[in-house]
Amino acid sequence: MKTKSMILLLAALFFCSVLILQYGCKKDEDEPEQNKPPTAVFTIDPTLGPTSTIFEFDASGCFDPEEPISVLKVRWDWENNGNWDTDWSNDKTKNHQYSSEDTYTVKMEVKDTEGLTDNTTHSLTVDNSGGRVVVKE
Ligand SMILES: [Ca+2]
Numbered sequence: 001m002k003t004k005s006m007i008l009l010l011a012a013l014f015f016c017s018v019l020i021l022q023y024g025c026k027k028d029e030d031e032p033e034q035n036k037p038p039t040a041v042f043t044i045d046p047t048l049g050p051t052s053t054i055f056e057f058d059a060s061g062c063f064d065p066e067e068p069i070s071v072l073k074v075r076w077d078w079e080n081n082g083n084w085d086t087d088w089s090n091d092k093t094k095n096h097q098y099s100s101e102d103t104y105t106v107k108m109e110v111k112d113t114e115g116l117t118d119n120t121t122h123s124l125t126v127d128n129s130g131g132r133v134v135v136k137e
């Protein structure tokens with residue numbers, strides 16, 4: 001009777017070990033470390049001004065599910081012409097001045113350390129009229 005109990009106990013222990021091992025392995029398969037892309041966010045201050053304006057661009061609102069903002073890199077295209085005007089940088093703020101009046105679309109791209117990216121655009125207006133409305137009489 002005692003031997004039978006021992007065998008049952010050992011069998012139970014073995015069965016439990018197999019279950020634990022299987023669960024452990026399965027858990028690893030179900031939760032691979034999957035990197036997700038960052039999210040591009042930036043602000044422009046001001047969004048309207050004359051050609052003397054030094055516009056300030058701030059991408060410190062960017063975020064990533066896995067990594068802190070300090071390791072994310074950003075780059076800028078001041079007129080969204082497809083040519084990046086800055087190199088990748090950890091510095092999230094930039095200044096830029098426009099030499100001619102126009103409405104510009106600014107594009108910013110953010111990249112995490114594994115190379116996943118996101119980008120977004122905002123527009124600003126360079127206008128030397130001072131925002132005055134010209135009224136015709
Ligand atoms: Ca990421």
Ligand SMILES: [Ca+2]
Nearest residue numbers: 077078079083
């Ligand atoms: Ca450009």
